[in-house]
Amino acid sequence: NAGVTQTPKFQVLKTGQSMTLQCAQDMNHNSMYWYRQDPGMGLRLIYYSASEGTTDKGEVPNGYNVSRLNKREFSLRLESAAPSQTSVYFCASSEVSYEYLAKNIQYFGAGTRLSVL
């Protein structure tokens, strides 16, 4: 019953360092997402992958890159971390259905708390 698994749970970086956040889901979902959550801002979409082999920008993509490695895994990379990227990062997955109305129920990982000094 793992659902969506994110690693690491916590990370501290210095400005300019790079790192990759890992995400894996075992629900056989086609779609995966990366969000960041900042106080008073709600969840904001960074990138998403509608299906294996495709990725698209969300609301706040600058400073990030993503890779949909396979159907299970979707990673987020910070090439040169900046203090503005201090946030909580959530990965999510879903299976979008179109039976009647578009329905996109997303399941979230436990999050990665990132501090950039």
Added chain:
Amino acid sequence: RKEVEQDPGPFNVPEGATVAFNCTYSNSASQSFFWYRQDCRKEPKLLMSVYSSGNEDGRFTAQLNRASQYISLLIRDSKLSDSATYLCVVNPIIQGAQKLVFGQGTRLTINP
């Protein structure tokens, strides 16, 4: 204007009380609506989907008013365990419905 707006609260209510939250959305083409619950320092989890004119799940009732573009969540007989942040979530388009828009959340504290 934000796509999804919620009163951030905090709402502090006594145990057993009834509490209601409202959420407004700006995109009239929005198709699906949800309420998620987020406990402190945890991930968001689906509380309930909102279909048609509304639906009920135990002590929780969600209402949708398309004409006025708002969604509400009513919690009856509130429990201490209901303390959390409640996120209003809107799925704005039909085709390629990948993007959800999250409100900033309404913080609720139930007091003994």
